[in-house]
Amino acid sequence: MPEETHVLDLLPAYVLGSLDADEASYVEEHLLSCWICRGESSTFQDVAEQLSFAAPAEVPSADLKERLLQRVQAVRPRARVPAQATRRPWLERLLPVWGLASLGLIIALAAFTLSLWQRLNQLEFITAPGGMRAIPLSAVDATSDATGFIIVSGNGDNGALVVDGLPPLDADRQYQLWLIRDGERTSGAVFSTDEENYGGTRVRVAGSLLEYSAVDVTIEPTGGSSKPTGVAVLGGSLFNP
């Protein structure tokens, strides 16, 4: 990657969360594909963590731990069942989304084998027979457990988005998918997630999805924005590595 395209000067403010939304989105997009800037960003993340220790030393109430353990006990019956066991399998979770998609896509989906779905869970970029592709998305924030996939039909005319690990937002906000081409973002979908932090939607865009190089998901006012205004939570490259 040519040096002039790096975002090194923006990284200190980026890790502090003090960039404006458009600059932050630009940096996030760049970090998806640049290991040099990711490495540099990591060194500033360490500084940010150290900064937290500069706060004046204070001690919380003596009963705070007891309150914590009481809360834990209150949620424990639900938590006692391993989280993975309570979640619907990927294929089952995808079905409602594909119910929204075209019949052709649903038929094509059947071509995916069980092994392919296992590979999906390992965040691989999958190309199925017929050219249908499943592209993994990962959390922009390294400490988040959000994940997702965009599934694109062979000709790029149809697509679906599935996300997991994104908490439901308040009534004033929704998630918005952006498709990125030459640094320009086009809205692909506006969606919400359920109490299981799971969501899915059909991806709609003029032209072919194959014309875009990357995607990200931001938090926007309900109904979506004409351009990103909020923080990005998921991102991914549409290029097959």
Next chain:
Amino acid sequence: MKSSADYARYDDERLISLIAQLQTEALDQLYERYNRPIFSLALMIVGDRATAEEITLDVFMRVWQKAGSYRADQAKVSTWLTHIARHHAIDVLRRRAVRPDQYAVSLDEITPGVPFPAQDPEELAEQSLRRERILAAIARLPADQKQALTLAYFGGYTQTQIAEALKQPLGTIKTRIKLAMQRLRDFLRDEQEQEDKSAQALNTYNMSEDDQ
């Protein structure tokens, strides 16, 4: 059956893996290690103890519920905790219509020698050392860089908001924040290298004593 002494010996990552198995004793131990810096950070940002305690509870509840998704290759446990705490606190701050002490957050009154009150001396000595190290680094920054950095980190303000508040050109604020972070990084890196060399020299000395 593990005792509390067993949990005290485990490193942070081991505790997280045990929390993922719903062992409350592991959460208890992690709380003992980090409740003070987490609470202190939250209090510095939001300014009132009741809210800071709620944020501290939320941080450890999130750990309890999300420990299974923690990825050691992406962040240290302490980084994960402080990241959650800071973002949560700033989110609370931004939702407030009015900030009571707008732009008043300052690191100037912090005394470098004040340690975290120790419960487990060994663990909290480590936290106090980190605190002394970052305060020494911050003390070396020019006042204008310190001010911009503090507003960004503890105030949750964007560079544009800081420029407007301080009536300075945006480019000036960007430069201050960039230089401040670069200087802190360089200082902390030099300190770490010095410590590593000292530890290595001590190790070499001890080995030669054993040989004799």
